[in-house]
Amino acid sequence: MYLFTPNTLIKSNEINANFAESILSTSHKNSYMFFVCRSAAWNMGNNAAAHLAFDSINYDIGGCYDTGLGRFTAPVSGYYWLFAQMTANTISGAGMYAAIYKNGTEYVLGDYKVPVGYTGGFGTSVSVAVTSYFNAGQYASIYSYGANNTGHTGGKATRFEGRFISK
Numbered sequence: 001m002y003l004f005t006p007n008t009l010i011k012s013n014e015i016n017a018n019f020a021e022s023i024l025s026t027s028h029k030n031s032y033m034f035f036v037c038r039s040a041a042w043n044m045g046n047n048a049a050a051h052l053a054f055d056s057i058n059y060d061i062g063g064c065y066d067t068g069l070g071r072f073t074a075p076v077s078g079y080y081w082l083f084a085q086m087t088a089n090t091i092s093g094a095g096m097y098a099a100i101y102k103n104g105t106e107y108v109l110g111d112y113k114v115p116v117g118y119t120g121g122f123g124t125s126v127s128v129a130v131t132s133y134f135n136a137g138q139y140a141s142i143y144s145y146g147a148n149n150t151g152h153t154g155g156k157a158t159r160f161e162g163r164f165i166s167k
Contacts, residue, residue: 032062032075033163042158044088044096044146049106052086052142054160065160071141072160074134078167084110084142085127087157096146098128103138125157131165 036054044050053070065072074080086098098110110128134140142160 030061030164032064032080033161034060034062034065034072035161036060036065036067036159038158044086044144046146049099049143049145051101052144052158052160054142054158062164064162069139071139072162073139074136076164076167077134077136079131079133079165080140080162081129081131081165082140082160082162083127083129084160085125085158086142086144087125088146096124096126096144098126099143099145100128100130101141101143102132102134104141106143107132107140 035058037056037058038052038054039056042052051070053067054065055067057065057067062075064075072080072082082100084098084100086096088096095112097112099106100108100110108128108130111126113124113126128142132140140162
């Protein structure tokens, strides 16, 4: 079978091949994504950035989060979306923020909050997010900053998640 278009003659097997390739390129299976939380007690850095390792894995498809090292490692080169949120139980009145470190160096700073009239308890959160290119083997960690703050444990209030987007 032949199709005629303006100035073009196309065989039907070429149409079928192009259509099949188009369908295959749009189907997507994300083999790399993770969602981890902090369940053990933790403290924010005391007027300094402190590494925050997440110890509870909700899911880790592709094995890209290491609870021992407390970091995500890109299994393949490409663009990744990363997000972290930290929630404080008590704050001494100073501010707090979250940061993403890439290969051990501060990369992105998130929210900075100074709670006014805060008396303690669950509810003050900061977050940070980024879409970034990672070569296979590069890694990202989450750091917290605060002044004598204690972090909320349990649930999903203090979490780190990410997923592969594209090559």
